[in-house]
Ligand SMILES: Nc1ncnc2c1ncn2[C@@H]1O[C@H](COP(=O)(O)OP(=O)(O)O)[C@@H](O)[C@H]1O
């Protein structure tokens with residue numbers, strides 16, 4: 001250390017900045033708890049400033065991580081500013097750091113409010129051009145420019161159901177929409193809601209919808225909506241039936257209200273959703289999310305490989321072409337498996353990790369492709385019957 005005073009000085013300074021950052025984070029949390037949003041906004045801005053200094057003095061992934069923190073703390077500070085002036089109504093009382101679905105409970109249905117937007121964007125999603133276009137036209141433009149939409153007699157908000165086979169990027173698309181919209185975003189997964197709150201899920205969902213409706217603008221994303229709003233039959237549980245009935249009444253009339261509410265649903269099993277949900281136009285728009293085609297598979301390979309070194313024998317074109325029948329998540333899984341075998345070899349041989357064609361072949365042998373004719377048929381049938 002003595003031979004490197006400059007380095008020691010740098011380290012000391014970094015430590016004191018991180019110390020101050022931690023201190024301001026704690027101050028922000030305390031102020032939010034005390035509902036002193038002026039102090040909280042100031043503290044959040046200070047945290048962002050500290051992170052910015054740290055970002056400027058580091059490189060690579062560390063700098064990137066700090067830069068991300070700068071963004072999320074700045075955006076949090078802006079939200080707190082809005083709260084201060086009463087613009088946004090009540091907002092999530094969560095300091096940045098959580099992700100989709102990881103926010104702490106705050107009560108009043110706000111336990112599903114995602115304060116920190118997930119950092120998935122449309123650029124991370126391969127293919128789905130049609131779906132993206134519909135989302136732009138139906139959702140993003142009207143939500144971003146509600147006045148212009150209303151001038152054209154278009155009602156922003158409404159309901160959109162994303163459906164398609166598992167692993168095709170529906171949840172991802174929901175996250176990207178959250179990221180693209182500067183609106184409070186509520187996320188609830190049907191499976192979670194049911195397993196955690198069985199027997200209580202109707203009150204939970206109702207509180208969620210009411211919390212969303214109390215905002216001037218809000219997006220509700222109901223993932224795995226079929227397990228939340230299952231078909232009501234004579235044999236089905238009374239509790240399930242109550243959830244559906246309650247949801248229909250909560251969601252009813254939201255189109256006519258002054259506040260702007262967008263309800264997105266995602267499902268692998270649209271045929272399991274209660275008919276009334278469709279009949280009453282709660283999901284006006286239904287968007288089929290197809291498995292990735294060749295260009296999309298190629299793009300998913302690239303997205304998942306990033307800057308990883310590839311041996312010259314790796315031919316991404318033919319790899320993508322030969323993965324007909326892969327879902328997006330199958331393609332990601334193949335890349336992960338190939339990377340893992342490259343890592344094992346690099347460790348064994350004490351060499352720089354490089355992914356080879358053989359790594360991919362082995363991964364392909366191990367990972368079955370999930371989209372078969374049998375999987376697709378019911379979606380085709382559903383589209384014919386319901387569109
Ligand atoms: N179109 C896509 N572009 C990029 N990655 C994708 C795509 N579709 C799926 N994936 C990958 O598969 C994973 C699972 O996707 P997910 O959104 O959970 O699917 P779904 O909700 O439709 O079952 C994603 O996290 C991503 O890694």
Ligand SMILES: [Mg+2]
Pocket residue numbers: 170171172223224266
């Ligand atoms: Mg999903």
